[in-house]
Amino acid sequence: MGITIGDIAKKANVSKATVSRVISDHPKISAKTKERVLKVMDEFDYHPNMIARSLAHRSTKIIGVVIPGISEKSFKHPFFPEMLRGAASVAQKNHYNILMSAVSTAEMETQVINELAKGGIVEGIILMGATVHDKFISELLKLKFPFVVVGRPENQDSVSWVDNDNVQAAYELTKHFIEQGHSRIAFLGASSIDIVVIDRLEGYKKAMREHGLPINEKLIIEDKNIDGDGYAFMKALMKRQEPMTGLIAMDDFMAFGAIKYINECGLSVPDDIAVAGFNNVLLSNYSTPPLTSVEVNPFHLGTRAFELLIANLTSSYKSIDRAIIPADLVVRQSTLRGTGK
Amino acid sequence: MGITIGDIAKKANVSKATVSRVISDHPKISAKTKERVLKVMDEFDYHPNMIARSLAHRSTKIIGVVIPGISEKSFKHPFFPEMLRGAASVAQKNHYNILMSAVSTAEMETQVINELAKGGIVEGIILMGATVHDKFISELLKLKFPFVVVGRPENQDSVSWVDNDNVQAAYELTKHFIEQGHSRIAFLGASSIDIVVIDRLEGYKKAMREHGLPINEKLIIEDKNIDGDGYAFMKALMKRQEPMTGLIAMDDFMAFGAIKYINECGLSVPDDIAVAGFNNVLLSNYSTPPLTSVEVNPFHLGTRAFELLIANLTSSYKSIDRAIIPADLVVRQSTLRGTGK
DNA sequence: CTGAAAGCGCTTACAG
DNA sequence: CTGAAAGCGCTTACAG
Incomplete structure (x- = not known):
């Protein structure tokens, strides 16, 4: 680099303190000197060393x-x-x-x-x-x-x-399924360690209970792996032979994976199984069919x-x-x- | 914060210089003093101020x-x-x-x-x-x-x-289409300002020429908007009534948008129109059908x-x-x- | 409104 | 191997 506050001070015939005050736009500095200093600063393309500044007033921003x-x-x-x-x-x-x-x-x-x-x-x-x-x-x-x-x-x-509020979000999503006439709704990607998912499962259960629907543990797929593979999850779920008409996945990508398997089974979304995810990925709007999702507003x-x-x-x-x-x-x-x- | 190199120096009965040398693991420092200083540093949970350090040796890392x-x-x-x-x-x-x-x-x-x-x-x-x-x-x-x-x-x-090498990447992709028997291949998302896209168009044309295929400007859709909407692009392209069996989009999302419109026209991918994109988005693997793409290895x-x-x-x-x-x-x-x- | 001086917490020749 | 001192480039009471 080279050029420092001292250089500017000399060229402008003021003290370093004054230059410093100009830099920080200190109120009580005469318009005249301020202007002069600014001109010199500009002329030499001077920009204060932020590290030194940070050290001096203990704030790095x-x-x-x-x-x-x-x-x-x-x-x-x-x-x-x-x-x-x-x-x-x-x-x-x-x-x-x-x-x-x-x-x-x-x-x-x-x-x-x-x-x-x-x-x-x-x-x-x-x-x-x-x-x-x-x-x-x-x-x-x-x-x-x-x-x-x-x-x-x-x-x-x-x-x-x-x-x-993940409880609330899942609650509303589940309610949406129920209002669409679903009662056997699967839950994909449960977790016992991820608070987000724990909350969502709670919301899901709450909605089911409130509408007098049974909570079927066989329709809940859990995995340690949080960003689980929806395709594999769905496969596992299907093996259980537990009929379902709705499916909530913890993430849109998980939902896409599940849909892929659903399609491979010769079933269709949403007519055979309605599916929704979370996070409202850009693609959910363009997928076939477009995917219902929860926008979490990251x-x-x-x-x-x-x-x-x-x-x-x-x-x-x-x-x-x-x-x-x-x-x-x-x-x-x-x-x-x-x-x- | 509080505790500085000076404090450590005092507690360890050495100079600040010595503490500094211990911090930076200077070779010629006796094992004894080094150990002693380290112990004190540890005891006080001392960690050097990186800002001061940066200022002193002019390197912020x-x-x-x-x-x-x-x-x-x-x-x-x-x-x-x-x-x-x-x-x-x-x-x-x-x-x-x-x-x-x-x-x-x-x-x-x-x-x-x-x-x-x-x-x-x-x-x-x-x-x-x-x-x-x-x-x-x-x-x-x-x-x-x-x-x-x-x-x-x-x-x-x-x-x-x-x-x-975007010329080469597009060249190979285009060649892949040609090898699949396509000769009327559309190019979606051309641009006259984006070097990446200019290069890809060049690669596309090169492949076409090398295989003796005509370059039909009507099959090339350009737009200032680089992350253009594939759906809209495809619509515009279809309006031109120019038959095609292949389609290269500048991005997978653009390709998805195009596919959506293609499907809405009652046509299918890849049998009516084969489609490929760029960037190999996570979802390209899961979409229906899975999308051919170019992995650019970001x-x-x-x-x-x-x-x-x-x-x-x-x-x-x-x-x-x-x-x-x-x-x-x-x-x-x-x-x-x-x-x- | 402005300046001299001390200080921010380190590092680094220079001596020894 | 270790220390005293100057220096990194700023800021900020303290005086005036």
């Missing part, structure tokens, strides 16, 4: 966005990128930068905490996804380091977080998370916040009877 | 990844995230951090350059996508700031870049770009590099006759 287990699948799915995009949009408006960290092992977690948080690079952290990150979260809590997690975490009361999950973090950073009053982002049921032909082809 | 026009679509598509993931994986191995910047206006471009590059936050930049960024690139060149662009830029000889575009940048950063010998990432033709049922349903 950088937020760490931590993406857990950035496995191939998690990122091919538009969900994470959309959250990231949401976060980035708010960051930009507020003149923050985003440091992206993909974290897949416990070792990497501590590295992130040590280097980014304790090391003073980032002022706050957004944790994209709450699953399993107990240690990460508790460590952050111990440090009293500002952070927001996307996805309701286990220790939900001591942490700021943003999420959909973009807004991202924006809101970032907003909460900024609020926490800037207000002197520290609070534990939460935000529920509405999820929208998007009904398409895959669950509308008499429209299949 | 942060790379800026600039994503152009992070519009809704560009990010819902797995292409960018995959490149990002690739870059991140290499970054991590080499102990670099990634600062993500979404840039959609010229104003934001200069801001990135001023703040991140001139401001000394990042040591290098990866530009994801070469389209239109003449000023950005030329500014970076003027600064002699290290950067690599993904996607062959206009001034390709003065810039380090990574890309597929992950490797990202890794390779980052590797080139690191090489540039660490070697004393500055060079202008390029890397061609192979694109793989993935043949599926959408272009295989006699397999449609």
Whole structure:
């Protein structure tokens, strides 16, 4: 680089302090000197060293966005990128930068905490996804380091977080099936460790119960593997020989896989089996038939998370916040009877 | 925070210089003192301030990844995230951090350059996508700031870049159609400004010519809008009443849109019209029929770009590099006759 | 309104 | 092998 605040000070015949004040647009600086300094700055194409600045006033304006287990699948799915995009949009408006960290092992977690948080690079952290990150979260809590997690975490009361109301979303989706006349509705991709899915199963059951329908465990397919293969799930489900007319999958891609198997069985969607997914993937609108899905608004999950973090950073009053982002049921032909082809 | 190198020095009865040497694992430090210092560091959970460190030895170990026009679509598509993931994986191995910047206006471009590059936050930049960024690139060149662009830029000889060979990829795809017996092959999503697409059109024409087939401009649909809507494109194409049996779309999603319209016309894929796309989206494997596509390996575009940048950063010998990432033709049922349903 | 000086938390020749 | 001191490029009370 080369040119520093000192050089500008000399050329403009002022002190470094004055240049610094011009840079930060300090109110009590005469218009004249300000103009002169600005001109010199411009002339030399001077731009203050942000690192030095950060060191001096202890603020980097950088937020760490931590993406857990950035496995191939998690990122091919538009969900994470959309959250990231949401976060980035708010960051930009507020003149923050985003440091992206993909974290897949416990070792990497501590590295992130040590280097980014304790090391003073980032002022706050957004944790994209709450699953399993107990240690990460508790460590952050111990440090009293500002952070927001996307996805309701286990220790939900001591942490700021943003999420959909997954119970409610699944409840409404299930209700939609019931209103379409279905009573034997399968649930694909249950999990005993993923809070999101646990909640959705609860919503599903709630809707069934409220409408006086039996909950048939044989219609519920569980798997450790969260981004499970819908095709394989459906195959397993069909083997159980349990009749069904409706199917709720935890993700649109899972639904597509299931539909593929359904078609291979010579059955059609929605006439034989109505199918819906979650996440409202771009393609759900173009698939044949178009897929009913739940839009979880990942973009807004991202924006809101970032907003909460900024609020926490800037207000002197520290609070534990939460935000529920509405999820929208998007009904398409895959669950509308008499429209299949 | 609080605890600094000075505190550790005191507790360990050494100078700050010694602590600093322990931190950076300086060779000539006695095992004894090193151990003692490490113990104290550990005891106080001390982690050096990276900002101060960066300022002192003028190296932040942060790379800026600039994503152009992070519009809704560009990010819902797995292409960018995959490149990002690739870059991140290499970054991590080499102990670099990634600062993500979404840039959609010229104003934001200069801001990135001023703040991140001139401001000394990042040591290098990866530009994801070469389209239109003449000023950005030329500014970076003027600064002699290290950067690599993904996607062959206009001034390709003065810039380090990574890309597929798009001429070759389209050539092979077209050849595949021809070998399947097609001679009237439409080309969806031509462009006169997007280098990627210009190259692909060239590859298409080359294959046609080499096989003695006429190039029918009526079978080529162009649109300014790069991520054009395949459904609309197909509609426009059909209106031209120009018979065709094959269709190449610039993106899988575009292909899906086209297929939708084809189906609505009562025609089937691949028996009436064989269809292929680019980018080998996750869903192309599950769609009905599964879609032939070109895998452009965005992950490797990202890794390779980052590797080139690191090489540039660490070697004393500055060079202008390029890397061609192979694109793989993935043949599926959408272009295989006699397999449609 | 402006400047001199101390300080942010490190690193790195230079001596020894 | 270790320390004292200067320096990285800014900011910010404190005076005036």
